[in-house]
Amino acid sequence: xxxxxxxxxxxxxxxxxxxxxxxxxxxxxxxxxxxxxxxxxxxxxxxxxxxxxxxxxxxxxxxxxxxxxxxxxxxxxxxxxxxxxxxxxxxxxxxxxxxxxxxxxxxxxxxxxxxxxxxxxxxxxxxxxxxxxxxxxxxxxxxxxxxxxxxxxxxxxxxxxxxxxxxxxxxxxxxxxxxxxxxxxxxxxxxxxxxxxxxxxxxxxxxxxxxxxxxxxxxxxxxxxxxxxxxxxxxxxxxxxxxxxxxxxxxxxxxxxxxxxxxxxxxxxxxxxxxxxxxxxxxxxxx
Amino acid sequence: xxxxxxxxxxxxxxxxxxxxxxxxxxxxxxxxxxxxxxxxxxxxxxxxxxxxxxxxxxxxxxxxxxxxxxxxxxxxxxxxxxxxxxxxxxxxxxxxxxxxxxxxxxxxxxxxxxxxxxxxxxxxxxxxxxxxxxxxxxxxxxxxxxxxxxxxxxxxxxxxxxxxxxxxxxxxxxxxxxxxxxxxxxxxxxxxxxxxxxxxxxxxxxxxxxxxxxxxxxxxxxxxxxxxxxxxxxxxxxxxxxxxxxxxxxxxxxxxxxxxxxxxxxxxxxxxxxxxxxxxxxxxxxxxxxxxxxxxxxxxxxxxxxxxxxxxxxxxxxxxxx
Numbered sequence: 001x002x003x004x005x006x007x008x009x010x011x012x013x014x015x016x017x018x019x020x021x022x023x024x025x026x027x028x029x030x031x032x033x034x035x036x037x038x039x040x041x042x043x044x045x046x047x048x049x050x051x052x053x054x055x056x057x058x059x060x061x062x063x064x065x066x067x068x069x070x071x072x073x074x075x076x077x078x079x080x081x082x083x084x085x086x087x088x089x090x091x092x093x094x095x096x097x098x099x100x101x102x103x104x105x106x107x108x109x110x111x112x113x114x115x116x117x118x119x120x121x122x123x124x125x126x127x128x129x130x131x132x133x134x135x136x137x138x139x140x141x142x143x144x145x146x147x148x149x150x151x152x153x154x155x156x157x158x159x160x161x162x163x164x165x166x167x168x169x170x171x172x173x174x175x176x177x178x179x180x181x182x183x184x185x186x187x188x189x190x191x192x193x194x195x196x197x198x199x200x201x202x203x204x205x206x207x208x209x210x211x212x213x214x215x216x217x218x219x220x221x222x223x224x225x226x227x228x229x230x231x232x233x234x235x236x237x238x239x240x241x242x243x244x245x246x247x248x249x250x251x252x253x254x255x256x257x258x259x260x261x262x263x264x265x266x267x268x269x270x271x272x273x274x275x276x277x278x279x280x281x282x283x284x285x286x287x
Numbered sequence: 288x289x290x291x292x293x294x295x296x297x298x299x300x301x302x303x304x305x306x307x308x309x310x311x312x313x314x315x316x317x318x319x320x321x322x323x324x325x326x327x328x329x330x331x332x333x334x335x336x337x338x339x340x341x342x343x344x345x346x347x348x349x350x351x352x353x354x355x356x357x358x359x360x361x362x363x364x365x366x367x368x369x370x371x372x373x374x375x376x377x378x379x380x381x382x383x384x385x386x387x388x389x390x391x392x393x394x395x396x397x398x399x400x401x402x403x404x405x406x407x408x409x410x411x412x413x414x415x416x417x418x419x420x421x422x423x424x425x426x427x428x429x430x431x432x433x434x435x436x437x438x439x440x441x442x443x444x445x446x447x448x449x450x451x452x453x454x455x456x457x458x459x460x461x462x463x464x465x466x467x468x469x470x471x472x473x474x475x476x477x478x479x480x481x482x483x484x485x486x487x488x489x490x491x492x493x494x495x496x497x498x499x500x501x502x503x504x505x506x507x508x509x510x511x512x513x514x515x516x517x518x519x520x521x522x523x524x525x526x527x528x529x530x531x532x533x534x535x536x537x538x539x540x541x542x543x544x545x546x547x548x549x550x551x552x553x554x555x556x557x558x559x560x561x562x563x564x565x566x567x568x569x570x571x572x573x574x575x576x577x578x579x580x581x582x583x584x585x586x587x588x589x590x591x592x593x594x595x596x597x598x599x600x601x602x603x604x605x606x607x608x609x
Contacts, residue, residue, distance in 0.1 A: 090350050093352070094542070099587060100583070101586070104580075105578075108577065109580070224407075268412050272397075
């Protein structure tokens with residue numbers, strides 16, 4: 001029971017790191033980006049390939065995955081995404097689905113369609129039992145890293161100058177621009193940072209979630225659930241939504257394996273019918 | 288209304304001279320090119336499905352990523368009906384449409400509120416739930432194997448569904464024509480006009496007294512029924528049904544077709560289906576494994592350049608922000 005809760009929390013934290021970038025960019029630019037998983041996949045493949053082919057240690061790979069995905073995000077934001085911010089949602093959906101298709105085939109072409117296996121370092125393998133609670137070391141590691149990231153993110157958003165600029169831009173772009181905030185730079189750096197976090201999440205999650213070229217399609221729905229349920233105006237919303245989703249998914253698969261992912265989807269639809277704009281909507285922001 | 292104004296309004300609605308020719312050409316294809324009959328059948332089914340999506344996407348402005356839910360539901364309903372009740376294709380078709388319409392009616396209440404993102408998620412979630420159910424309820428649906436080897440009675444008691452696909456292609460083409468005419472009446476009626484008003488500005492539509500929710504429920508149900516008919520045509524003409532009919536790819540492909548052909552235009556879905564099938568055929572001959580890449584690239588370019596300019600390459604680099 002406790003073990004399931006623990007695994008669910010680890011899974012949820014991982015989903016949070018993967019999806020938080022999406023939540024911020026979606027709230028900021030009102031852009032429906034279905035291709036967020038592609039950045040996560042990029043991070044995952046960077047890690048796996050570096051470890052397999054060049055024997056780079058795991059801990060060095062993680063920042064590299066972050067940087068690689070962030071760089072990719074920055075380049076794509078500047079070249080492809082920016083012209084689309086003002087387009088209708090349908091165009092954005094089509095565009096990002098197109099990107100997903102391209103990334104899936106490209107990875108398939110260069111790396112192959114087999115599932116990648118990640119060799120964890122020795123100190124992350126193994127398990128500790130405390131009473132009825134069994135903790136996998138790697139999952140513990142994931143929780144610690146993600147919790148640290150959450151604290152840092154919350155600090156950046158709430159306390160730094162960049163955070164206040166970001167919040168101002170989310171609330172009202174035009175006024176923010178009028179106050180002398182360079183909204184384009186805020187957008188670019190946020191997009192890059194969000195993609196980088198997705199890459200880091202993909203690297204951390206390669207062992208837990210599995211990594212193959214269809215990764216962006218398989219987990220797209222999960223990221224979107226986190227964002228749609230959690231709302232896009234804060235990071236506590238997506239965090240709670242991700243934890244809820246992670247626990248519900250792990251518990252659902254454990255107790256009622258026959259129903260599989262059914263529980264998660266049903267839960268999402270019920271929540272969205274009850275609160276169409278997500279569970280945690282901050283009052284006062286733009287609609 | 289003055290006479291010239293009436294004439295102008297009617298001109299937009301009347302059938303153009305090329306439309307009967309187009310349909311004649313479509314109906315002649317299976318005779319002129321017998322080897323292509325199965326492809327004509329497949330294209331007609333896709334076109335019918337795209338038509339149903341265009342009805343909600345182009346005319347009511349509902350962005351749905353889960354329209355395959357209704358296609359697949361109709362397909363499974365037709366298959367189960369054929370296996371357990373009666374092999375008659377006509378009744379099967381009606382049953383499948385009825386089942387999809389009921390599902391569409393129930394699902395329509397989930398798309399009334401919220402933003403585009405909420406709707407996207409709810410439609411996608413509904414399709415995924417159905418896919419999951421069809422996968423897990425294997426005593427009913429055959430799970431990953433689907434339902435195979437159905438025997439379907441001849442159409443009108445005379446025309447067998449044979450291996451050459453001729454009856455199948457005529458069956459699907461007739462359905463397509465029938466529903467095309469029905470949707471044509473719908474979108475040009477006052478009912479259709481109120482739908483377009485809702486799509487363009489929901490608040491104003493509400494202000495001038497359009498019952499927004501009732502209209503959306505109605506059109507979603509109709510669209511679901513037509514998608515169900517397309518699904519039933521798939522099952523009846525191929526004699527099997529599989530999980531693929533409910534998949535995300537099917538929803539995404541249909542949306543792609545509508546976008547290629549043109550949103551909010553009834554021929555859009557049909558032309559899009561023809562073009563899409565042609566592209567896919569060519570690409571999968573060149574690169575069987577990686578054709579998705581080119582479809583993706585096509586989508587990206589399509590959106591970045593804009594559909595109006597796509598077929599005029601010389602305008603691509605001129606004043607992109609105009």
